[in-house]
Amino acid sequence: MSWRKEQRRAERGYHHGNLKEALLQAALGLIAEKGAAGFTFADAARMAGVSAAAPYRHFRDRDELLSSIAQRGFEQFEARLTAAWDDGRPDTVTAFERVGRAYLAFAREEPAFYNAMFESGLPVDANPALQAASERAFNIIRAAAERLAALAPPGTPRPPAMMMALHIWSMAHGVASLFSRGDAARRKLPMSPDELLEAEVLIYLRGLGFPTDRRPPAKSAEPPPVPPEASSGSGVPPGGPWGKPK
Amino acid sequence: MSWRKEQRRAERGYHHGNLKEALLQAALGLIAEKGAAGFTFADAARMAGVSAAAPYRHFRDRDELLSSIAQRGFEQFEARLTAAWDDGRPDTVTAFERVGRAYLAFAREEPAFYNAMFESGLPVDANPALQAASERAFNIIRAAAERLAALAPPGTPRPPAMMMALHIWSMAHGVASLFSRGDAARRKLPMSPDELLEAEVLIYLRGLGFPTDRRPPAKSAEPPPVPPEASSGSGVPPGGPWGKPK
DNA sequence: CGGCTCATGTAAAGCTCGTTCACATGAGCT
DNA sequence: AGCTCATGTGAACGAGCTTTACATGAGCCG
Structure with missing residues (x-):
């Protein structure tokens, strides 16, 4: 299952380029689906194709x-x-x-x-x-x-x-x-x-x-x-x- | 820190006797403090002095x-x-x-x-x-x-x-x-x-x-x-x- | 061009939580 | 006394949040 992430990486390189915005959009989608309570930081990161720790470069916390x-x-x-x-x-x-x-x-x-x-x-x-x-x-x-x-x-x-x-x-x-x-x-x-x-x-x-x-x-x-x-x-x-x- | 639990046990024995009600009360207090989102099943169990698994004998889930x-x-x-x-x-x-x-x-x-x-x-x-x-x-x-x-x-x-x-x-x-x-x-x-x-x-x-x-x-x-x-x-x-x- | 620096990303680890499972305990009935 | 079953325990799994040490590479400076 790791080829998925590898491929993403291959497509966009080590740096995402627009992660902050991507996270906001991902979160917006997730909240619309499952509510603010159901939304997880990890999910947003996944959706943006980055590791779970990456979001912390852009937001202090969830x-x-x-x-x-x-x-x-x-x-x-x-x-x-x-x-x-x-x-x-x-x-x-x-x-x-x-x-x-x-x-x-x-x-x-x-x-x-x-x-x-x-x-x-x-x-x-x-x-x-x-x-x-x-x-x-x-x-x-x-x-x-x-x-x-x-x-x-x-x-x-x-x-x-x-x-x-x-x-x-x-x-x-x-x-x-x-x-x-x-x-x-x-x-x-x-x-x-x-x-x-x-x-x-x-x-x-x-x-x-x-x-x-x-x-x-x-x-x-x-x-x-x-x-x-x-x-x-x-x-x-x-x-x-x-x-x-x- | 384990003496705490031991003592509780000593006080009330293996069986709680009124766990369901105790959990409800504990949850009520926790929700009042931190909101329904912040309340955790584990906390309620702790507050009642039982293990984290005990609540499942009384409630299907959180x-x-x-x-x-x-x-x-x-x-x-x-x-x-x-x-x-x-x-x-x-x-x-x-x-x-x-x-x-x-x-x-x-x-x-x-x-x-x-x-x-x-x-x-x-x-x-x-x-x-x-x-x-x-x-x-x-x-x-x-x-x-x-x-x-x-x-x-x-x-x-x-x-x-x-x-x-x-x-x-x-x-x-x-x-x-x-x-x-x-x-x-x-x-x-x-x-x-x-x-x-x-x-x-x-x-x-x-x-x-x-x-x-x-x-x-x-x-x-x-x-x-x-x-x-x-x-x-x-x-x-x-x-x-x-x-x-x- | 070469090298430096720093923003940005990663992996790994520690913590808590929810949940399940096999096992322990003892209250109440026979 | 012995059985049984409701009730509680501990260990374990997976997931999420967060931190830490390390990796990468874009932009800049000489």
């Missing part, structure tokens, strides 16, 4: 590899959230919902990153760079919440943007971890995780007094038509975000 | 021990949620919020159980007993949501109880995993996880049209934390669930 992946994940996460937010276009509520969907999409499409970021149990605050990356990502949600809070219907107390951001984050994370990943996704649900989160966010926003059943006329003024129902007895618009009751 | 703990956790979880719900007394909304707090309290006070149940990555659907226990716990939330849904203000579409239950679950789980456990709890927040979740749930319920600023006249106590200044024009209570804006 945790540092995991950390690197998590950090990279937070960066991509931030990028995707930023793109989804698109600076609040075409209107704040629409963009806000798009951020929520982007959160779920990331969790679904990048299970390895998501796992390393949120489910690997590595101490986020141990690595300053990691913590910073994590905060940058959260700040997108926070900035969006800030804009949303500024739209609070007149006459109502303005909700703290930070609180809103934390709420939205917890909803997205809760839905993602419980229903949108791995075998958790196998739970039988009356609706898709995306729909579930969208409804949740909409109901929440309505609870804050935002008009959510209809979008403002796109381009112009944000401070939108407060739905007439808002002044009625219960303040609840007809037809819930979950669609029409059957 | 996963089965973890599974047992998770199951026990779900049972305690169910018990606590049931107690908190108290069949909806003194009123549905109050009881509902109490369930939310019980969720967080459990996550905080029983980190080992919570870890095994939700963060250990073990396949819930692999073990039927485990799955059943998990479902029983969820059914408490679901039953509570059912009752709450029945209270939907007249004239509004009744929200699907299942959806409400999933929403509440995701909020509680999201807050618990992000802010209420381990080093995640070290994130600096403008409010406690309990307050965060309570506000989140209240806003959500308000989004569904439930009156949340004041409880229905409970027969007994039910001290109103907020002065009853509720009578602005917009149908939105002044002073959000997050308290007074400063």
Whole structure:
């Protein structure tokens, strides 16, 4: 069985040339397959065709590899959230919902990153760079919440943007971890995780007094038509975000 | 170092007498300390004062021990949620919020159980007993949501109880995993996880049209934390669930 | 070109863990 | 008293993590 390794060596020489990147890619694949817990340093080395000790030239230990992946994940996460937010276009509520969907999409499409970021149990605050990356990502949600809070219907107390951001984050994370990943996704649900989160966010926003059943006329003024129902007895618009009751 | 084991043996004889339970307790302690990932079968055996092979007389493998703990956790979880719900007394909304707090309290006070149940990555659907226990716990939330849904203000579409239950679950789980456990709890927040979740749930319920600023006249106590200044024009209570804006 | 140096890779070894196996012990029944 | 079987032991295997001493060769300097 040794000819395999010999051949690899023959193909690429004694030095790999790009081992660090190769290890990251290998780890990413392994984590996607078996989870951060199941991934092994040795496997990554094997996959890259080097000895088990080689990775230590590039990462202090297994945790540092995991950390690197998590950090990279937070960066991509931030990028995707930023793109989804698109600076609040075409209107704040629409963009806000798009951020929520982007959160779920990331969790679904990048299970390895998501796992390393949120489910690997590595101490986020141990690595300053990691913590910073994590905060940058959260700040997108926070900035969006800030804009949303500024739209609070007149006459109502303005909700703290930070609180809103934390709420939205917890909803997205809760839905993602419980229903949108791995075998958790196998739970039988009356609706898709995306729909579930969208409804949740909409109901929440309505609870804050935002008009959510209809979008403002796109381009112009944000401070939108407060739905007439808002002044009625219960303040609840007809037809819930979950669609029409059957 | 061997005198240690010898002495243990001398104290308790060849047979432990209650090894299964001792292992469960040991594992619980270890998981609380180092997480489900960090816990080792060997450590549990050591802690119980037996050889590394002894546990295999009581558990097929490490996963089965973890599974047992998770199951026990779900049972305690169910018990606590049931107690908190108290069949909806003194009123549905109050009881509902109490369930939310019980969720967080459990996550905080029983980190080992919570870890095994939700963060250990073990396949819930692999073990039927485990799955059943998990479902029983969820059914408490679901039953509570059912009752709450029945209270939907007249004239509004009744929200699907299942959806409400999933929403509440995701909020509680999201807050618990992000802010209420381990080093995640070290994130600096403008409010406690309990307050965060309570506000989140209240806003959500308000989004569904439930009156949340004041409880229905409970027969007994039910001290109103907020002065009853509720009578602005917009149908939105002044002073959000997050308290007074400063 | 020749030689030096240092980043990068290797092999071997020590440790822990999970797991299995053959064997030991003794509690409880007959 | 003797049997039996559940329960515990020790040794052993393979695998992973990590360190250490050594090997290789790419890039640089004269």
